[in-house]
Amino acid sequence: MPTLFEGGPDPLVTDSFMDRVEKYINAINLVIDKLKIILTTYNFVGDAEIWWKTVSHTHNLDTITYDTFKKLYYEKYFSAPKRRELKKEFDGLRQGNMTVTEYENIFTSLLRFTPGIANDEEGKIEKFVDGLDLTIRPIVAASEPTDYAKAMRKALVVEVESKDSKAIRESYRHNKSTGVFSEGQSSKKQNYE
Template structure:
């Protein structure tokens, strides 16, 4: 079973807990609402346990559905204003100073708050690519990826290629500068030798 859930103010902790619990419940293939609810609430401690005791006094647990339980849980630990805030954060998400990997991780963590995009591969790719850095976006767009995972990989490859080409350009520029300095020094040396010869 997943780790214990203490409650608290961070809705992402609550959502992650429920996500892990549901994966576990799905592998068990449980049929009854009561058994599902019992298994989830068994992991409640602290604030979550106190909240659940309050719910058990105000609701009939024998007739409660799992969907009702989840609705109550999310109303308590993941209120609608916080959900809207995270959705808004996703809507405005851009790569900015993040690496492609950091951007992808942030994108993925916020994606679950916009199920309309999460469940639509084309819109998901479009949103991901739209948030990429301007040096990467055109190349990923031109590659016309039809799978989200491939679009992410393409973004990582393009970023790596851009980085490599910058290193090569910098190295080339450095060697040109060194060559120019060497040429100037050689020219000065020749001049000095000539002026010394004349003297």
């Protein structure tokens, strides 16, 4: 069963709740609209439960369709201005100081608000790659990934390799400045002694 839904201002929680409910509805192959509504509203508590009681007094629950119910639900808890705001956030999304995994998690959670890109594999790859850090982006783009999963895997590999290379360079600089080298390494200073 889906978790309880209290309502509130977070559109991601609103959308996530409905996704879980619909996943459950599909899993049990529920097709009757009235039962879908009962199942969904059974999980309402707090503000959501109060809202639903109000709606149930103004709508005929015997004839309301599940699509109408969802429309009312999204109008209340996921308004068009909130969707536009999240789309703007997605449009401006950049990896910045995040890891590739953190960036990808936010990318994926915001992607649903841009159906044009979400339904277009090429556009999705392009947007993901364009938002990557400048040290990762050119390598991933040059690999010309043909699907989103390949772009993500390549970005993760490049991130790990980049961190390893940076650690090696920093270790070398530190050793060079202190004159301490591991076996097999030497400095010009040591070669002339």
